[in-house]
Amino acid sequence: MxxxxxxxxxxxxxxxxxxxxxxxxxxxxxxxxxFFDNVFxxxxxxxxxxxxxxxLRIIRSIMKSYLLSLIIIACNTVSTIxxxxxxxxxxxxxxxxxxxxxxxxxxxxxxxxxLIATKNTVSCLYIRKLVKRFANQCKFYLLGSTELxxxxxxxxxxxxxxxxxxxxxxxxxxxxxxxxxxIVLGCTHYSFLLSEFGEIFGSKIKLIDxxxxxxxxxxxxIKNNSYFCSYLYPFNKVLCLKIDSSLLNVxxxxxxxxxxxxxxxxx
Numbered sequence: 001m002x003x004x005x006x007x008x009x010x011x012x013x014x015x016x017x018x019x020x021x022x023x024x025x026x027x028x029x030x031x032x033x034x035f036f037d038n039v040f041x042x043x044x045x046x047x048x049x050x051x052x053x054x055x056l057r058i059i060r061s062i063m064k065s066y067l068l069s070l071i072i073i074a075c076n077t078v079s080t081i082x083x084x085x086x087x088x089x090x091x092x093x094x095x096x097x098x099x100x101x102x103x104x105x106x107x108x109x110x111x112x113x114x115l116i117a118t119k120n121t122v123s124c125l126y127i128r129k130l131v132k133r134f135a136n137q138c139k140f141y142l143l144g145s146t147e148l149x150x151x152x153x154x155x156x157x158x159x160x161x162x163x164x165x166x167x168x169x170x171x172x173x174x175x176x177x178x179x180x181x182x183i184v185l186g187c188t189h190y191s192f193l194l195s196e197f198g199e200i201f202g203s204k205i206k207l208i209d210x211x212x213x214x215x216x217x218x219x220x221x222i223k224n225n226s227y228f229c230s231y232l233y234p235f236n237k238v239l240c241l242k243i244d245s246s247l248l249n250v251x252x253x254x255x256x257x258x259x260x261x262x263x264x265x266x267x
Contacts, residue, residue: 005069005229006031013153015189016074017257022215024102029230036081039241043077044118044146052082061267068092069228076186077118080126097214099186102134104208108182111138114173117186143172153188166196172180184208238262
């Protein structure tokens with residue numbers, strides 16, 4: 001391991017590329033590592049025990065080869081399940097994206113709020129505590145969908161997606177007698193479906209992209225801390241668990257984001 005610092009962006013899939021893009025546009029002179037789990041994706045229906053074990057072994061393996069200055073958990077599922085545990089066990093600054101419930105409460109007029117996230121995220125204790133703390137006076141409706149994650153990822157790969165299928169999934173909200181006036185997107189993959197969501201929900205429903213709120217927070221941390229080293233010629237790399245022929249679409253996508261090197265992570 002050398003003394004070159006890297007900022008790690010960790011996600012179960014490629015949805016976190018949205019966060020990487022927004023952060024690196026504002027802070028281009030830093031080295032970024034982007035990890036996606038192409039063996040166990042998606043995490044949305046994995047057990048909490050598996051997610052804790054798998055995330056820890058991946059991050060510790062990366063730390064053996066790279067000097068990390070910051071770990072960005074760009075996966076709502078991982079953040080809501082184990083962000084506190086990661087901060088306790090790993091002596092590196094760690095930030096994680098979580099659904100922007102507090103912001104939603106400040107924006108609602110009718111007191112009805114929706115959250116779209118993965119099944120693990122909407123069912124976890126962290127979300128229940130968040131809703132109880134900030135949205136106790138509101139009616140809060142949760143929709144957990146793994147299928148939307150796959151649809152968003154396929155769209156990123158440039159594959160055809162079914163708009164009708166998205167409409168069918170979101171009927172959970174659209175068929176309500178009284179609609180929410182604010183809906184929180186609680187998965188980084190959903191940022192890539194903003195145009196579809198906007199078309200379905202219309203202008204009367206505010207969509208909160210939790211990823212954008214999170215990006216501003218991350219950038220302020222890096223800018224305001226002299227510990228982080230910037231580089232004249234930064235180097236970015238993608239890590240995954242398995243490199244094979246199935247990554248053809250991924251290679252094409254990664255090149256669009258400026259990544260030219262993909263490395264397999266070994267335990």
